[in-house]
Amino acid sequence: MTTRISLIGIGIGNPEHLTIEAVRVINEASLILIPRKSVEKGELIDLRRQICADILKNPATRLVEFDLPVRDAAKPDYKEGVDEWHDAIAARWRDILGRELPHGGEAALLVWGDPSLYDSSLRIAARLKMDVRVVPGITAIQGLTAAHAMVLNEIGQSFLVTTGRQLREGGWPAGVDTLVVMLDAGCAFEVLDPEGVHIWWGAYLGMERQIIRAGTLADTGPEIRQIRAAARAEYGWIMDIYILRRQG
Numbered sequence: 001m002t003t004r005i006s007l008i009g010i011g012i013g014n015p016e017h018l019t020i021e022a023v024r025v026i027n028e029a030s031l032i033l034i035p036r037k038s039v040e041k042g043e044l045i046d047l048r049r050q051i052c053a054d055i056l057k058n059p060a061t062r063l064v065e066f067d068l069p070v071r072d073a074a075k076p077d078y079k080e081g082v083d084e085w086h087d088a089i090a091a092r093w094r095d096i097l098g099r100e101l102p103h104g105g106e107a108a109l110l111v112w113g114d115p116s117l118y119d120s121s122l123r124i125a126a127r128l129k130m131d132v133r134v135v136p137g138i139t140a141i142q143g144l145t146a147a148h149a150m151v152l153n154e155i156g157q158s159f160l161v162t163t164g165r166q167l168r169e170g171g172w173p174a175g176v177d178t179l180v181v182m183l184d185a186g187c188a189f190e191v192l193d194p195e196g197v198h199i200w201w202g203a204y205l206g207m208e209r210q211i212i213r214a215g216t217l218a219d220t221g222p223e224i225r226q227i228r229a230a231a232r233a234e235y236g237w238i239m240d241i242y243i244l245r246r247q248g
Contacts, residue, residue, distance in 0.1 A: 003097055003130055005107045007121045009114040009137015012239075014206035015051050017138045025135050026051075027058045030105035033096060034065040043237070048110050064100055066092060086120055090127035097128075113139045118163070118182050140241045141180055143205035147212045150200060152243070153178065164188035172246075179244040187225050189244060194218040196247045203231060203240035217244070 006025050011017025026032065034048050045065075052063060069088035075081035097107055114137045115121050125132045141161070145152050153159050160176045164184025168191050172179070181188065189199065194217035201224050202212040211227060213220055224242075232238040 003101050003104045003107060004133060005093075005097075005109065005125055005128070005130060006133040006135060007109055007111050007115040007125065008135040009139075010048075010051060010110045010112065011138040012113055012140050012143045012206045013047065013204060015047075015054060017143075017206060018051065018055065019135070019137070022135050022137065023055050025133070026055060026108060026110075027061065028106055029058075029061050029108035031097075031100050031107045032056075032061060032063050033093065033107065033109050034063055035068040035109075036065055037068045043235070044112070051110065062100070064096060066096060068092075082120075086124050087127065090124045093124065094128055111137065113137055117141070117161075138206075140182065140205060140239070144180075144200065144202045144212075144241050144243065147202050147205060147210065148200045148214055150243075152180070154245075167191065172244075177246045180241070181244065182241050184240070184242070187221070187228065189217060189221055189242065190225070192217065192244075194221060198245045198247060199224070199242055201240065201242040203228065203238055204235075205239075205241070209235075 006029065008022050008025055010022060032052060034045065036045055069085060069092060071085040072081050101107060109121060111119055111121050113119065115134050117139050122132070122134070141152070154177070157178065158176055159178035159180060160173055161180040161182065162173065164181055164186070167179070167181055167184070168188040172192060197217040198215070199217045199220055200214045201220070202210065204210050211231065213224055213227065228238060228240065
């Protein structure tokens with residue numbers, strides 16, 4: 001019997017965002033892997049545990065927690081550092097699956113948002129050379145647009161999804177007026193000329209403590225910086241995302 005691993009998108013913090021398919025596949029699994037990323041984000045581990053406690057009805061399904069390898073942030077070559085990190089994670093998955101499912105079976109990982117968007121689970125799984133199934137989930141982009149009750153694209157126009165690192169290093173990309181900025185460690189929008197720019201921002205989307213703000217970048221940007229710093233200090237971690245749009 002072979003081993004198949006399912007990467008299940010679980011949304012962005014609200015257990016009600018799980019699809020019917022996600023619930024079914026979780027209950028089909030022989031084994032669910034629960035990564036422990038850091039002490040700061042222990043709350044996210046608890047949410048994975050709570051999801052399993054709420055929807056798991058299969059008594060044969062086992063949960064196995066493991067410590068996620070830490071990326072070497074000091075490595076000069078960012079891509080090389082990420083590749084080595086993914087190799088280490090893949091090795092950890094391989095060891096667990098070999099030990100816990102020696103005769104094969106169904107394994108699952110609960111992935112924040114959707115496995116297709118700024119998540120490396122698919123790249124890591126490819127290193128294992130085994131059958132992979134993907135169950136889509138609600139992304140942070142969908143959570144943000146829903147929270148602000150807005151349409152992401154202007155009529156007939158495109159938009160670009162990028163990262164805080166790219167925005168900070170390269171500025172506003174040419175040829176597009178709407179940006180979705182993810183994985184921003186610290187208000188990269190501050191490098192931009194705020195004239196004529198509107199921002200829609202959200203943190204902890206889908207959770208009870210969800211925070212959203214919208215307005216001109218000139219007026220709202222400084223407020224977001226203050227709110228973000230206070231929330232990170234209070235909770236020990238923050239996940240946020242924003243949309244920028246140049247008017248006219």
